[in-house]
Amino acid sequence: xxxxxxxxxxxxxxxxxxxxxxxxxxxxxxxDHENFTSVDNEQNLNAAQGAGIQAAQHVVNSxxxxxxxxxxxxxxxxxxxxxxxxxxxxxxGSVREAIAAFRNGxxxxxxxxxxxxxxx
Amino acid sequence: xxxxxxxxxxxxxxxxxxxxxALSAPGNVQLLDCDVEEPNAGIFLAQRDTSESPITVPVPxxxxxxxxxxxxxxxxxxxxxxxxxxxxxxxxxxLCHSCGGCALVCPSKAIHEEPSAIGMLTxxxxxxxxxxxxxxxxxxxxxxxxxxxxxxxxxxxxxxKDHAVKDSADCFTIIDAPPGTSCPMGTAxxxxxxxxxxxxxxxxxxxxxxxxxxxxxxxxxxxxVIINRSDSGDDRVVxxxxxxxxxxxxxxxxxxxxxxGYSEGKPLVMSAPEYRKKFTxxxxxxxxxxx
Numbered sequence: 001x002x003x004x005x006x007x008x009x010x011x012x013x014x015x016x017x018x019x020x021x022x023x024x025x026x027x028x029x030x031x032d033h034e035n036f037t038s039v040d041n042e043q044n045l046n047a048a049q050g051a052g053i054q055a056a057q058h059v060v061n062s063x064x065x066x067x068x069x070x071x072x073x074x075x076x077x078x079x080x081x082x083x084x085x086x087x088x089x090x091x092x093g094s095v096r097e098a099i100a101a102f103r104n105g106x107x108x109x110x111x112x113x114x115x116x117x118x119x120x
Numbered sequence: 121x122x123x124x125x126x127x128x129x130x131x132x133x134x135x136x137x138x139x140x141x142a143l144s145a146p147g148n149v150q151l152l153d154c155d156v157e158e159p160n161a162g163i164f165l166a167q168r169d170t171s172e173s174p175i176t177v178p179v180p181x182x183x184x185x186x187x188x189x190x191x192x193x194x195x196x197x198x199x200x201x202x203x204x205x206x207x208x209x210x211x212x213x214x215l216c217h218s219c220g221g222c223a224l225v226c227p228s229k230a231i232h233e234e235p236s237a238i239g240m241l242t243x244x245x246x247x248x249x250x251x252x253x254x255x256x257x258x259x260x261x262x263x264x265x266x267x268x269x270x271x272x273x274x275x276x277x278x279x280x281k282d283h284a285v286k287d288s289a290d291c292f293t294i295i296d297a298p299p300g301t302s303c304p305m306g307t308a309x310x311x312x313x314x315x316x317x318x319x320x321x322x323x324x325x326x327x328x329x330x331x332x333x334x335x336x337x338x339x340x341x342x343x344x345v346i347i348n349r350s351d352s353g354d355d356r357v358v359x360x361x362x363x364x365x366x367x368x369x370x371x372x373x374x375x376x377x378x379x380x381g382y383s384e385g386k387p388l389v390m391s392a393p394e395y396r397k398k399f400t401x402x403x404x405x406x407x408x409x410x411x
Binding site for chain 1: 201206215
């Protein structure tokens with residue numbers, strides 16, 4: 001099973017990026033093989049609108065079955081929900097810590113967006 | 121002739137100037153409140169015969185019985201308004217810019233457009249002492265909607281249409297533009313024969329005036345400046361205009377009567393009647409130069 005984590009950088013020691021749509025990068029972590037790839041999110045960082053929607057689309061396309069991020073707005077959540085990808089919120093720390101927390105079950109999946117939508 | 125009143129910085133007195141000009145200009149006059157996110161010219165006008173009509177934009181609707189979930193529409197959409205996940209296509213109409221491209225690229229003709237209400241156009245008539253009544257148009261963007269340019273265009277289209285019906289070649293149209301220098305301001309100012317930039321003699325006033333000047337210069341529209349509350353700051357705007365060879369059309373010093381009148385919803389030319397002649401002269405000057 002693969003999971004996506006919004007990250008400020010391309011390694012597991014980088015802090016998670018609390019933003020979802022405009023996160024700097026995504027770490028795609030394979031829990032079974034314990035390896036990962038990093039995906040640049042620059043295109044969405046600079047999108048005029050709909051960054052969360054596009055980021056959600058990328059997470060869906062990456063084949064991940066869960067997402068760990070800081071906050072998720074209503075539109076991104078709607079896309080992830082339609083794709084049946086649960087969203088887990090982390091409040092900070094490194095990507096490695098977030099993965100560990102996900103593994104030991106201390107991250108909770110949210111049932112609705114935790115922040116309001118915005119335009120830019 | 122079409123005149124847009126714009127500013128760059130908000131709160132400099134665009135509406136004060138636009139309303140005063142509209143109440144003082146001779147002949148047939150239209151006033152368009154195109155600051156559709158917070159229109160306020162109507163507060164200063166004694167309106168009658170008010171009528172409202174909704175403003176809509178076309179947005180895509182997908183017929184799921186025809187959709188084969190190929191994703192062509194989603195990959196075409198520049199605005200992330202359509203998402204394609206597996207066998208599902210989701211539309212976010214609030215992000216749609218109504219280009220119609222999704223319907224064109226759909227190979228199974230599963231997309232058609234339906235009108236979606238985004239605002240309200242209000243028209244009314246305002247009596248003017250000794251002059252023909254003023255035709256007033258106001259656009260109002262619905263709360264929660266983000267795109268004001270289509271609302272601004274609807275207001276302008278309606279005024280142009282009415283103008284054509286009346287066939288009054290001498291009609292003087294005044295557009296009260298939204299602040300800033302982005303799409304809403306550009307949409308309001310487009311097609312104007314002249315722009316009046318209203319500013320105040322403060323660092324913010326000058327900074328945003330400079331942005332507005334650069335914008336209207338790029339648009340190739342002649343313009344002049346009105347300095348409102350002209351004795352409240354310093355000489356920086358006057359110096360800037362001299363340096364840039366920009367004409368200062370009028371300077372309006374602080375006046376307690378004007379401030380008091382404003383708080384009571386009275387236009388400048390009513391609380392300080394000596395300005396009426398100045399605004400009439402300004403209208404005549406601009407029309408004279410235009411012809």
